[in-house]
Amino acid sequence: MAEIGAGARVELLGPVRLLDGDRAVAIGGPGVRGLLALLALRAGKVVALEEIIDALWGHDPPATARTIVHGNVSQLRRMLRDMPDGPVAQILTSPPGYRLSIDLERIDAHRARALLEHAALEPPKRAAVLLAEALALWQGPALSGVPDSVRAPELEDLRLAVHGARVDADLRLRRHNELIVELSPIVRADPLAERTAGQLMRALYHAGRRGDALELYRTVSRATLRVLGVEPGSELRGLHERVLNDDLGLREVTGPQRAEPGPAPLQLPAALPALAGRDEELAWLDGLAGTAGSTVAVVSGTAGVGKSALVVWWAHRAGRFFPDGVLFASLRGFDAREAPLAPADLLTQFLLGLGVASSEVPERLHERVALYRSLIAGRRMLVLLDDARTVEQVRPLLPPGSRSMTVVTSRSRLEGLAVSNAARVRVLGTLAPEAAVRVIEELAGPGDFDLNHALARLCGYLPLALRIAGARLSSSPQWTRKDLVDELGNERTRLAALQVDGTDGTDSGVRAAFDVSLRGLSPDLARPLRWLGALPVESVGPQLMAAVARIPVGPARRALRALATHNLLAETARDVFAPHDLVRLYLRELAESELDSDERSAGLGRAVSYYQAASDTARRRMLRIVDSLDFTGSRPADELPPLRTFDEAQRWFAAEWPNLLAVLDAAYAAGRYSDVWRLARVAHTYRVVHPLSDDWNRLVDLGLAAAEAAGEVLGQCWMLISRCAIALTFELPQGCLADAERALDLASELGDKRLVTSANIHLGSALSLLSHHDEAIERLREAVAETERTGDLELRGQALANCAETEKRAGRVQEAIAHQLGSLEIDRELGDDSYAVVSLNNLAELHLRAGDRAAAERYTREGVELATARQLELQEGVLRATLARILRAGGSVGAAREQYALAVRLCEWTNPGRVSDLRTEAAELD
Structure with a gap:
């Protein structure tokens, strides 16, 4: 096995510890150690936040459980990042949770498992050494020092497997006397451990103590009858019979052994010359083969x-x-x-x-x-x-x-x-990119790195497709890799390019393989699969499938799960099903050939209607709604995903965002302009809460183009207001004023007073962004007064917040504090956490400007805790930058530097335009 160098290591087989090389790092109490253990046990895989909370607290987590976990993650990230030899390990945020990225050799439990698998392939002497090394990794009871609710019984199973395999190796090496000394107390303590008892019987027999071996069996038999009410298992009974008959040969020990010469059926077909990218699966099969019994x-x-x-x-x-x-x-x-x-x-x-x-x-x-x-x-x-x-x-x-x-x-x-x-x-999944390239090169020889990787990607990393592509290149020298990439790059011709015509006229390519799978399906499964081919989505859930196929949600869920068991779909998350890329193209061809254009159009319309209802329901759990669009009654609640809380709505939007954009694009291309701008507007709310500039602009631009194409003034007005919100969020003055003025004109034309107020609020903020503070404040105060008259809390909170921000820009600190406090009160009354974090940041900045650092820090830390709990990354980045300035003003340079680093990391993802300014501020600390 490879030597482990310096840097982070994790120990689970004993007290849970984080090490830097050989030096233990103090990471904190049981909760932090439990979190580290959970991530390390499943290193490389996403551990959901809810799963972490359940493991750490069972069924009674504290109200602040999410905040505690987020804080502990930040603490572990900092420790990993600050190790002198660089970040050989890091904790990545991967919705719906976190993933520990680390070489598995740096985690003792994974190293022990790898040593066990490696030993299975080695001769006895080398295997015994490897297995002894694996056993030495245990330094006491596994997972010591973590909450009792964090359990991993598989670690004890692993220890028993390693110990049993090491004993098997020692038996083959005829170390019988040493094994008798080692195993006797183990069997006395646990006579039900039949594998160990069998090993001790073998050692006794081969050491010339046949009578002791038979007496040991009687002891074990009495124990199993007394405790379990049954005889020992067939393996141990068979061993007893062989000892009785004195025919237990030295070669008859548990574990891998060479075949003795003699006739034996060997019916295997020829194997491929090489097999790329299947090391984990081969190790899994080796591990199963090394176990005793059937x-x-x-x-x-x-x-x-x-x-x-x-x-x-x-x-x-x-x-x-x-x-x-x-x-x-x-x-x-x-x-x-x-x-x-x-x-x-x-x-x-x-x-x-x-x-x-x-x-x-x-x-x-x-x-x-x-x-x-x-x-x-x-x-x-x-x-x-x-x-x-x-x-x-x-x-x-x-x-x-x-x-x-x-x-x-x-x-x-x-x-x-x-x-x-x-x-x-x-x-069995598809191959990793590097392994996929090796398959192509085995057949076609080395080639351009980028073209090979493009070819592998277009083949979906599917071995059959990769071998067809490699064979085409090797058998047809006139075809270059660039030619084949160009042909496969067209989705309409990709499956045809992966066709293999036999001498009898049949096709044994990718499409033919999928055809055979489809022919075996019942009509109840084939129909949903055809409807899936008519949709532009990357994945599908039971509710969307039910809406499009016009069946109840229960049968839709059962159909999707059945298709997953047939491996035509993969269940990538709970109730989320996705086809492989080439299966997706096949399903599209299937839908185009077996559903007429009217049916496909109707299916797309049902998909748009579903996303309008689900998005509208979800947005109302996340933010106050000021427009008049309402799709919540268009579908029964039991035909929508569970969207009862902020977190459920947030997770749904995050998971469905690529599908939602794809449906919008398809609906726009199909001329469904009225549907498009309405769906864009209800989806806009998610980007208000989780702003990502590119995605947000794409959504709003498409919605505005659709409203203009439909000639609908209401749609144009709301999409212009949406575009204004983007400019205000990212402080982009260009075009913002013109959009706000046009929105106000359209609202006035419609005679909608509430819409006029909303447009006025955005116009006032646009004026402020251009430093026209007096005019902006006057317009915003008029909006505040108007909402006081109408009692419209949603618009009143927005008007107060925007007025406070404008007054802050104008240097009117006390007026701004008063308005911002009023806005925060409404935020809390309406349960709008995403607006509340903005209010808290504004109050912190205002109190810092007023010279009250203590109040400023209090508001900021409250905002950081709320933003972290709600995973509001952009707002968290803004708050951490504010906290850094407060700490710098108080002389806490080290703490300020840490907050700047966190703010930069968040802004690199959410608002790249701010990164340069933040780095400049941080550099001034030096």
Whole structure:
């Protein structure tokens, strides 16, 4: 294994610790250590914030749980960042939670697992060394010093697996006397640990103490009968019988062993010359092969992902695990040319391979099953069942109680085998970019780096598509990589470019592989799949699927989950389903050929209607609404996602934003202009709360163009006000005044007094942005007075806040404080946290200008806590910059520098235009 250099390391196998090289770093109490443990246990994967809270506090978290976690994350980030050898590890924000990015070798639990997997491939002497190194990583009970609610029972399972494998290696090395000394107290303490008892029986037997081995079995048998009411398991009973018969050879120990010379079936087809990017899956199969007893593994994945290639390649190198041979059969479950292989025919093939004469093969299926199971009962064999279609096709071929391992590949997950036969299921994904490029280069030779990566990306990193592309390049020298990239770059011709015409006129390319998968679906599954092809979205949930396909949400959810089990979709998050890129193109072709243009148009209309209702419901949980658009009654609540709280609404918008923009683009292209500006306006609220300049501008520009194309004055007015809001948020004066004046003219033309007030508020703020403070204040105070007369709290809060900001710019501090306090009171009354953080920042700046640093810091820290809890990154960046200035004014240079660094990091993502100014301010501290 590779040596670990300096920098961050994490220890979980004992007291949870963060180390810098060999030096322990003081990170704080159980909560921080628990957070570190949760992230390290799943390093490289996203751990949801809700999951962290549940793990740290169980079912009774404090009201400030989110804030505590955010603070602890910030603390750990700072410690990782400040290590002298640089940030070899970092905690990344990845909605809906956090992800620890670190080399797994730097986490002791992952290193122990890697040593275990590596040892399985080594001869006994080297394996014993590696496994001893793995065991030495345990420094006491795992996860010490964290809250009791943080549990990882898999670490104890890992320790037992490492210890058991090390003992197996020592048995093969004939270290019997040492093992007797080591294992005897373990078995005395826990006579139910049958694997360890079996190992001790072997050691006693080979040390010449056969009587002690038999007495040990009697002790274990009495314990299992007394405690569990059953005899020991079949493995231990079989071992006892061999000791009784005095026929336990030295080679008969648990674990991998070389096959003895002699006839054994070896039915494997040829393997690929090389297999790129499947190290984790190979290690998983090695780990299953190294366990005692019968094992069933299912390797599942979409068409063309390389399931058969993986298991055949692995089987060729795993022969040492299976000294009694390998059986292989293609079940033809998804074969376009032949019917699936019946279990009776497959059993005939296997029985002949096991040496049964053809005349002695039983006629009846159940007799063939019985004979097959009898023949392999005492053997250590590998049975590969490739391309299974259903659980029923496989189940008769699974021998209960055997020492053999069965590996099944299928486009379906065959989850029934996990229920009935404790099968381990592994869903095979596409390749990583580097591995995908290696597949192309294996066939076509080295090529331009950028073109190779572009080619791999256009193939969706799908092994079948990659091999077709590589084969085209190698067999047709006139085609360059640039030519092929150009052809695949056109989505309309990509699947045709990945077609393979056989000599019999059939296609064995990507489209043909997907065709076979579709043909096996029931109509209840095929119909939703066609509707998905008619949508421009990247992913789909049950509610959207139900709306477009005009079915209830429950059946839509069941259909999507069934399609995921067939690996035509992937469930990328809870109730979020997405097709592979090439499957998406295939589904689009399918929809265009099987749904007429009116049906596709109607489906798009239903999608727009769904997003209008869901977006409007979500925005009302996040912010006060001042426009008159209302879609909340257009769909029943049970046909929408759960959008009851700010956080649920925020998560929904974040997850659906790419889909929402794609639906808007498609609706605009289809001429649905009235729908487009209305959806753009209701979605605009999310960007008010979470401002990202490019996304926000794109949304509003599209909405304004649609309103103009529709000739709808109301739409133009609201979209101009939306564009004004962008300019005010990012302090971009150019064009802001003209937009506000035009919006006011249109509002007056409509005669809508509330709309006129809203336009006036934005016009006043635009004037302030251009330093026309007196005129701005006069207009904004008129808006305040108007909202006082009408009792309109939503607009009154907005008018007060904008007036306070303008007075601050004009140097009228006390008037600004009074207006801002009034605005904050309304923010809190209406529950508008996103406006409240702005009010708190403005109050902090005003009190700093008035010379009251204590009040300024109090408002700022309250705002930071609220912005962090609500994940309002832009507002948090503004608040941290304000806090830095307050701390600098008080002489706390180090603390100010830290806040500037946090502000810069946030603004790099949310408001890049402010980064340069913040860095200049921070540099002045030096």
